[in-house]
Amino acid sequence: MTRTKTMLAAFAVGLLTSTAALAGDVRIMWYSDGVEGEVLKDLVDRFMKDNPDIKVTIDNVSYSVVREQLPVQLEAGDGPDIARVTNLKALSKHWLDLRPLVADAAYWDKNFGDQADWMRPDGTNQISGFMTQITLTGGFANKTLFDQAGVAIPGKDATWDDWAKAAKQVAESQQVPFPMALDRSGHRITAPDLAFGANYIGADGKPAPLDDGSKAFISKFIGWIEDGTMSKDVWVSAAGSTYRAGADDFINGQVAFYYSGSWQVPNFSTKIGSNFDWVATGSPCGSANCTGMPGGAGLVAIKYTKNPKDVAKVMDYLASEAVVKEFSERTLFLPAHKGVIEKGLDFKTDDAQAKAALGIFVTASTGLSDLARKLPGWAWSDTIYGALVTRVSQAAAGEMTLDEAYTRIDADIAAKVKDSAL
Amino acid sequence: MADVSRQTSQSQSGQSLGDIAMVPVRLAMGVIDAPLRWVQKTFGLGGMAAFFLLPNMLIFGIFVLLPFFINFAYSMTGGTALFLSDRSFVGADQYTRLFDCSNYLNPNTCAEDTFWTAVSNTGWFVILQVTLMIGVSLVTALILNRDLRARSFWRAVFFFPVLLSPVVVGLIWKWILQRQGLLNFGLFGFGFEPHVWLNDRNWAFAATIGVSIWAHMGFYTLIILAGLQAIPRDLYEAAEMDGTRAMRVFTRITLPLLMPNLLVVIVLVLIRAVQIFDEVYVLTGGGPGTSTLFVTQYIYETGFAAQLRNPGLAAAASILMGLVLVVLTLMQLGLSRSSEKKGARK
Known part of the structure; x- marks a missing residue:
C-alpha cells in the first residue's frame, strides 16, 4: 500500500513539474516592424552568456498575434513572461509590478517615468515595464515623384488640404494609383481628428460623443476616398477593427504621400534603399493644430510568470542605459530613456534620408497637443479606435452614410462602456 | 474470445x-x-x-x-472577463441584443447590424455556393468517370487543391486577385483595363464563392465519382440496347442511383458553407466593408479579435449558428431516411 502511495505521489509530482515553467526560464513574446527582433536576439544572447542560469526564449510572432491572441491568453491567466505590446493601458491589470523586484526602482522612475502611466493601472505607482520605442505619427512623401511631377513638397505648416491638392497633382502627373494613403488604424486617424479639434474625453472621464472636430476630418477623409485622393484599398481591405498598413504601397512607389509614423523609418530605409528619395514631413495641420499622435511599443512583465525574479533581472538588463542606447541606435527607434536622449544617439545607418526623417520626428514631438499626450494613458482609447476603424471603413466601402457611421460609432462605444461595467 | x-x-x-x-x-x-x-x-x-x-x-x-x-x-453572461466565475449573469440579454431589429431584412435597423449583415451574407453564400458546388462537382465527376486519356492524372489535378491548407488557398488567390496581382498583370498584358477585384463588393463576394469551390470540389467530386462507379454497368448497357437518350439515362438511372451519395455531399457542402471562415478571412478579411463578413468571422471578431471583446455575445451567436446546423443535419437525416424507405419499397 505504501509503495502504491509513493508511486502515485511520484507520478503527481512528475505531472506537476512537467507543466510548470522551469526555474530560470523566461519567455518573451516579440513582434517586429523591422530589424529589432534580430537586435533583441543579439542582446539577449549576450545576457544569457553572462547569466547562464537564466534561459531566455524569444517567440517572434506577428503583430496581429499580440493584438488578438495575447489578450485572450492573459485573460486566462496564461501567456509569456514578458511581451512587447502596444495596447499597454487597456491590458494594464495583467502586468507585473516590478517595483519591488528591480535592482533600482529610482533609475526606472527617473528614466522611464514620463510614460509609466501609459502602462499601469490608474491610481498606482506600479513599474510595469518600459517603452522599447517612442513613436509619433507623421507623414512621408515620395520626393522623387514630387520632383518628377514638378510639384513643390508642401512646407512645415501645410494643411491636410494642401497635401491632398499637391499629392493629387503628383499622382495625376506620374500615373500612380494613390495620391495619399493612411493606415487602417484608429490611432492613425486620431491624429488628424485631433488636428481638427476633436475631443474624445468626456467630463466624467469616459468617452465623449463624436464631436465636430472628429466629424470634420472623417467627412473630409471619406470624401477623399470617394474622389480617389485617398487610397481606398487599405481601408476597405478588411471588416471589423483589423489593422492594415499602407506601407507596402509607399515602398512600391504607388503612393505620393503616406501618413503613418516614425516606426516606418527603419522599414523604409531597409526596403526602399536607393529606389527613390523619400522624406518625413511631420503631421499636416488641421483647423485646430498640427499635432501627431504619440505612442509606441512597451516591453512589459506579465504577472502570471512563474519566475518573477528572473523576469526582473532580464528587464533590468534590457532597460539599462547601454542596452537601450545600442537597441535604439541599431533599430533606428526613438528611445524613451531620458538619460539616453540627453546624451544623444548615433543612429547606425548610412542612410541620410533615415537620419533626416528621425530628426523631423524628434522636432515634431515638441508640437503635440495636450490631448494627444494624454490619450496613450487613457483606458478608453482602444475602444474609440476600434469603433472608428470599423465604422469609417464601412462608410468608405459605401455601406452606410456618414451620419449613420457617426451614430454607429457612438452606439458601439456606449455598448462597450456598458459591457465593461458588467 | x-x-x-x-x-x-x-x-x-x-x-x-x-x-x-x-x-x-x-x-x-x-x-x-x-x-x-x-x-x-x-x-x-x-x-x-x-x-x-x-x-x-x-x-x-x-x-x-x-x-x-x-x-x-x-x-447568458455579460462583460469582458474571460472566466465564467468573473462574469455577471444577464439572462437572455445577449440573445435579445442579437434579435433587436425593426426589420431583419435591413441590417442597418438592427442593434447588432454586423451580425445581421453576416447572417445575410452567409445566407447568400450558402445558396449560391452549395448550388454551384454540387453542380460543378457532379459535372466534373461525370467527366472523370468517362474513358479519358490520363484519367488518373485529371483526377489528381482536381483533387490537389483539397490537400492545401485554407490559409495557403487564401494567399494564392489573394496574390492572383489583388490590385497588382497575376490576373491584372495578365489582363494588362492583353490590353485590358485592370480591375481591383477584391475592392469591388460583388467581385469580392463572387471570389469567395469561386475560391471555396476551387478548394473543396475535389473532395466532393471524389464522393460522387465513387457513387457513379458503384452503379451497375449492365443498367447502362440495357439502356443503350433500348436506344435511350443520354439525358434520359442520366435522369432515370444515374441521378436516382447517385442520390444517396448526393445527399451526403449536399449536407457536407451545406455545413461547410455555413461554417465558412478560414480562406475567406485570409482572402478578403471580410471586406470590402462587411460584404464578405460571414457569421463565423463575426463570432471570431466579437469574441476574440475586437479591441474590447464580448465573449457572451459571441457565444450567443455561435449557439444560434449551432441551432441552424442542427436543423440542417436533421433535414439531411429526414431526407436520407425517406430515400432509404423509397428504395426499400422499390
Whole structure:
C-alpha cells in the first residue's frame, strides 16, 4: 500500500513539474516592424552568456498575434513572461509590478517615468515595464515623384488640404494609383481628428460623443476616398477593427504621400534603399493644430510568470542605459530613456534620408497637443479606435452614410462602456 | 474470445507464413482475453457494448457536449472577463441584443447590424455556393468517370487543391486577385483595363464563392465519382440496347442511383458553407466593408479579435449558428431516411 502511495505521489509530482515553467526560464513574446527582433536576439544572447542560469526564449510572432491572441491568453491567466505590446493601458491589470523586484526602482522612475502611466493601472505607482520605442505619427512623401511631377513638397505648416491638392497633382502627373494613403488604424486617424479639434474625453472621464472636430476630418477623409485622393484599398481591405498598413504601397512607389509614423523609418530605409528619395514631413495641420499622435511599443512583465525574479533581472538588463542606447541606435527607434536622449544617439545607418526623417520626428514631438499626450494613458482609447476603424471603413466601402457611421460609432462605444461595467 | 485463446494455446504443426504472422496477434488476443471476460462477467453481455462505447462517449462528452454547455452558459453572461466565475449573469440579454431589429431584412435597423449583415451574407453564400458546388462537382465527376486519356492524372489535378491548407488557398488567390496581382498583370498584358477585384463588393463576394469551390470540389467530386462507379454497368448497357437518350439515362438511372451519395455531399457542402471562415478571412478579411463578413468571422471578431471583446455575445451567436446546423443535419437525416424507405419499397 505504501509503495502504491509513493508511486502515485511520484507520478503527481512528475505531472506537476512537467507543466510548470522551469526555474530560470523566461519567455518573451516579440513582434517586429523591422530589424529589432534580430537586435533583441543579439542582446539577449549576450545576457544569457553572462547569466547562464537564466534561459531566455524569444517567440517572434506577428503583430496581429499580440493584438488578438495575447489578450485572450492573459485573460486566462496564461501567456509569456514578458511581451512587447502596444495596447499597454487597456491590458494594464495583467502586468507585473516590478517595483519591488528591480535592482533600482529610482533609475526606472527617473528614466522611464514620463510614460509609466501609459502602462499601469490608474491610481498606482506600479513599474510595469518600459517603452522599447517612442513613436509619433507623421507623414512621408515620395520626393522623387514630387520632383518628377514638378510639384513643390508642401512646407512645415501645410494643411491636410494642401497635401491632398499637391499629392493629387503628383499622382495625376506620374500615373500612380494613390495620391495619399493612411493606415487602417484608429490611432492613425486620431491624429488628424485631433488636428481638427476633436475631443474624445468626456467630463466624467469616459468617452465623449463624436464631436465636430472628429466629424470634420472623417467627412473630409471619406470624401477623399470617394474622389480617389485617398487610397481606398487599405481601408476597405478588411471588416471589423483589423489593422492594415499602407506601407507596402509607399515602398512600391504607388503612393505620393503616406501618413503613418516614425516606426516606418527603419522599414523604409531597409526596403526602399536607393529606389527613390523619400522624406518625413511631420503631421499636416488641421483647423485646430498640427499635432501627431504619440505612442509606441512597451516591453512589459506579465504577472502570471512563474519566475518573477528572473523576469526582473532580464528587464533590468534590457532597460539599462547601454542596452537601450545600442537597441535604439541599431533599430533606428526613438528611445524613451531620458538619460539616453540627453546624451544623444548615433543612429547606425548610412542612410541620410533615415537620419533626416528621425530628426523631423524628434522636432515634431515638441508640437503635440495636450490631448494627444494624454490619450496613450487613457483606458478608453482602444475602444474609440476600434469603433472608428470599423465604422469609417464601412462608410468608405459605401455601406452606410456618414451620419449613420457617426451614430454607429457612438452606439458601439456606449455598448462597450456598458459591457465593461458588467 | 475464448476460442481465440484456445487456438493460441494449441500447438500447431506445419504452419504457413500467414499463420506465423498471426502468432503475435493471437498472443495479444490471449492477453486481453482475461480482462474482457471480467468485463463481460461484471457488466453482462449488454454492458459490453456500453463499455466499448465509453471511450468514444467520453471524448464526445468532453470535447463536444461540455464545450456546448459552457458556451451556452457564456451566452447568458455579460462583460469582458474571460472566466465564467468573473462574469455577471444577464439572462437572455445577449440573445435579445442579437434579435433587436425593426426589420431583419435591413441590417442597418438592427442593434447588432454586423451580425445581421453576416447572417445575410452567409445566407447568400450558402445558396449560391452549395448550388454551384454540387453542380460543378457532379459535372466534373461525370467527366472523370468517362474513358479519358490520363484519367488518373485529371483526377489528381482536381483533387490537389483539397490537400492545401485554407490559409495557403487564401494567399494564392489573394496574390492572383489583388490590385497588382497575376490576373491584372495578365489582363494588362492583353490590353485590358485592370480591375481591383477584391475592392469591388460583388467581385469580392463572387471570389469567395469561386475560391471555396476551387478548394473543396475535389473532395466532393471524389464522393460522387465513387457513387457513379458503384452503379451497375449492365443498367447502362440495357439502356443503350433500348436506344435511350443520354439525358434520359442520366435522369432515370444515374441521378436516382447517385442520390444517396448526393445527399451526403449536399449536407457536407451545406455545413461547410455555413461554417465558412478560414480562406475567406485570409482572402478578403471580410471586406470590402462587411460584404464578405460571414457569421463565423463575426463570432471570431466579437469574441476574440475586437479591441474590447464580448465573449457572451459571441457565444450567443455561435449557439444560434449551432441551432441552424442542427436543423440542417436533421433535414439531411429526414431526407436520407425517406430515400432509404423509397428504395426499400422499390
